[in-house]
């Protein structure tokens with residue numbers, strides 16, 4: 001690894017963060033504030049965003065070009081988190097964003113790093129193309145599967161039920177959201193990352209079963225895994241994400257049994273430390289798998305209602 005000093009911006013930047021209330025976004029906001037930058041957050045729910053007081057909250061979401069342009073006006077750079085399963089409308093929103101900022105850091109997907117095309121990377125490929133078409137500086141953070149995807153197992157783990165998985169031996173290189181956020185912060189403030197596309201993964205390959213076992217270790221009781229019937233899995237995934245995305249996701253998991261997800265060292269190159277292990281993620285999120293108190297039950301019920309309206313992700 002190079003030991004040359006890394007050029008960083010010499011003045012505080014104003015950065016528009018989309019998805020600022022999410023898993024990656026909250027960590028990114030913290031890094032930017034701690035390092036003296038100004039943060040604007042585009043959020044659908046400014047009243048309950050729960051972000052630090054210094055954050056300039058702007059109402060709206062990335063699918064609303066007028067809200068995007070308004071929030072981005074006068075900002076230097078933006079972190080772009082395009083939620084959902086297709087890129088319809090992305091080019092208009094991205095155009096509105098790029099008319100205001102000089103640099104866009106986009107949270108994309110690792111499959112694109114190796115030229116994969118098809119249903120699965122469709123949304124990320126479409127959004128990357130839309131950003132390229134603006135001609136503005138960009139950095140693509142092509143993230144592998146988030147370790148946080150395993151939060152979908154929390155209900156069964158809390159209840160002591162076995163986890164049902166169609167491909168328990170699928171091998172992933174799951175990445176901690178804290179690493180993605182740290183990379184995003186560096187890419188926003190260090191000019192050398194402009195024009196680059198990075199593959200952001202965890203540091204190791206684990207089967208889904210091993211990830212479940214690691215969560216069991218962290219919570220202090222064993223977690224068991226059972227093979228799920230593929231038709232049952234298909235029905236569940238289709239209900240979350242639509243038929244095409246569900247088929248592509250299941251097909252992808254099937255390939256990971258014999259052809260594991262890659263491990264990249266881009267996190268280490270950019271942040272100067274190795275990417276966090278899955279066991280670290282499980283320890284950090286132990287509480288998310290613990291039995292719920294009454295207040296948490298109420299919050300979860302309301303989050304669940306929101307989640308039913310919101311598209312799920314890979």
Ligand SMILES: NC(=O)c1ccc[n+]([C@@H]2O[C@H](COP(=O)([O-])OP(=O)(O)OC[C@H]3O[C@@H](n4cnc5c(N)ncnc54)[C@H](OP(=O)(O)O)[C@@H]3O)[C@@H](O)[C@H]2O)c1
Pocket residue numbers: 018019020021022023024025042043044045049060061062081082083084107108109110143144145146149310311313314
């Ligand atoms: N999960 C993976 O394995 C994976 C892999 C590669 C890439 N990605 C990409 O990573 C991104 C997700 O990042 P994350 O996990 O940090 O996000 P997250 O925790 O799910 O939060 C995203 C935030 O986006 C805002 N939002 C705007 N429109 C939304 C909508 N229709 N549905 C839900 N939330 C919406 C919400 O904020 P407000 O309520 O404040 O508006 C929410 O807090 C996605 O773009 C996904 O494509 C994911």
